[in-house]
Amino acid sequence: MDYVTLGKTGITVNKNGFGALPIQRITKEESARLLRKAYDKGIRFFDTARFYTDSEEKIGCALKDVRENLFIASKTMSTKAEEFWSQLHTSLKELQTDYLDLYQFHNPSFCPKPGDGTGLYEAMSEAKEKGLIRHIGITNHRLSVAREAIESGLYETLQFPFSYLSTEKELELVRLCKEHDMGFIAMKALSGGLITNSAAAYAFLAQFDNVLPIWGVQKEKELDEFLSYIDTPPFLDMDLIAVIDKDRKELGGEFCRGCGYCLPCPKGIDIPTCARMSLLIRRAPLSVYLNEEHQSKMARIKECINCNHCSSHCPYGLNTPSLLSANLTDYETFLAI
Numbered sequence: 001m002d003y004v005t006l007g008k009t010g011i012t013v014n015k016n017g018f019g020a021l022p023i024q025r026i027t028k029e030e031s032a033r034l035l036r037k038a039y040d041k042g043i044r045f046f047d048t049a050r051f052y053t054d055s056e057e058k059i060g061c062a063l064k065d066v067r068e069n070l071f072i073a074s075k076t077m078s079t080k081a082e083e084f085w086s087q088l089h090t091s092l093k094e095l096q097t098d099y100l101d102l103y104q105f106h107n108p109s110f111c112p113k114p115g116d117g118t119g120l121y122e123a124m125s126e127a128k129e130k131g132l133i134r135h136i137g138i139t140n141h142r143l144s145v146a147r148e149a150i151e152s153g154l155y156e157t158l159q160f161p162f163s164y165l166s167t168e169k170e171l172e173l174v175r176l177c178k179e180h181d182m183g184f185i186a187m188k189a190l191s192g193g194l195i196t197n198s199a200a201a202y203a204f205l206a207q208f209d210n211v212l213p214i215w216g217v218q219k220e221k222e223l224d225e226f227l228s229y230i231d232t233p234p235f236l237d238m239d240l241i242a243v244i245d246k247d248r249k250e251l252g253g254e255f256c257r258g259c260g261y262c263l264p265c266p267k268g269i270d271i272p273t274c275a276r277m278s279l280l281i282r283r284a285p286l287s288v289y290l291n292e293e294h295q296s297k298m299a300r301i302k303e304c305i306n307c308n309h310c311s312s313h314c315p316y317g318l319n320t321p322s323l324l325s326a327n328l329t330d331y332e333t334f335l336a337i
């Protein structure tokens, strides 16, 4: 079994965290069965967020009787202290607990610090003093905010997108977290659906002893795959290295990583999904991406006003509006078949 310790939090768990965003999309009964199975088979870290609708409630219902054996991380998108307190109390109520192991600022556009005028960090510290939360973390999609958070010394964990398709910039964040004794929680370890070999994804991340991947689980089949890695962790053998090399070659260069640095789009376009649609429809069952939800996301591309907010914020130098338009043309040809 591979273990990871999240820096100075001391939280030590096996290298399979449960990402509880996708359980919003399934029923209470189904999610209770998945969560319980995850727990029974050894998963101990569950990551949710106030923003994930009923995800916290589902965790609370399914796992309240084993609360002390788990680590629960949640997140707040609050921008003011009053909102912070009301979100924290709601999260505790929904999760049916009186403390969170880790509370994270959820993808803020700046790094909250004491004295910045928002009162957010002060509220976080007070919640810790009162025992309502045990550790303070931050999640982000922006390299600059992530670096600032690490260098500030104010945070115990960073949650950031990280997979074998990541670049040297993300690797540097992992190294910096280690230097600062911070835990690194890897979101999008399957690069939002582009990586289809979970053993390769696992084995790549297993090289980093401060990195905990949280796998977004919605189906039992997916869960079973990750559960099997608790007892039999995949390691980077020649076969998996070949998978990684092939994917890097195939997906290398001018492709959207789904990092979301370019958001928000003033027209509400889901750029991380839409700018990768041509890749996604070729790497996953077609039906998933041709449903109504994705058709309406793709149709929104037509509302682009070419403000270039996205391209000017893309760290990979992509011409995002033209990439979106090419993806839409390609998608429409799939729809017409």
Ligand code: SF4
Binding pocket: 264, 265, 266, 267, 268, 269, 271, 303, 304, 305, 306, 307, 308, 309, 310, 311, 320, 321, 324
């Ligand atoms: S250029 Fe288009 S896609 Fe990009 S941010 Fe502006 S409206 Fe959104």
Ligand code: SF4
Binding pocket: 255, 256, 257, 258, 259, 260, 261, 262, 263, 271, 272, 275, 310, 313, 314, 315, 316, 318, 320
């Ligand atoms: S367009 Fe660039 S910034 Fe936006 S999600 Fe893709 S890679 Fe990230």
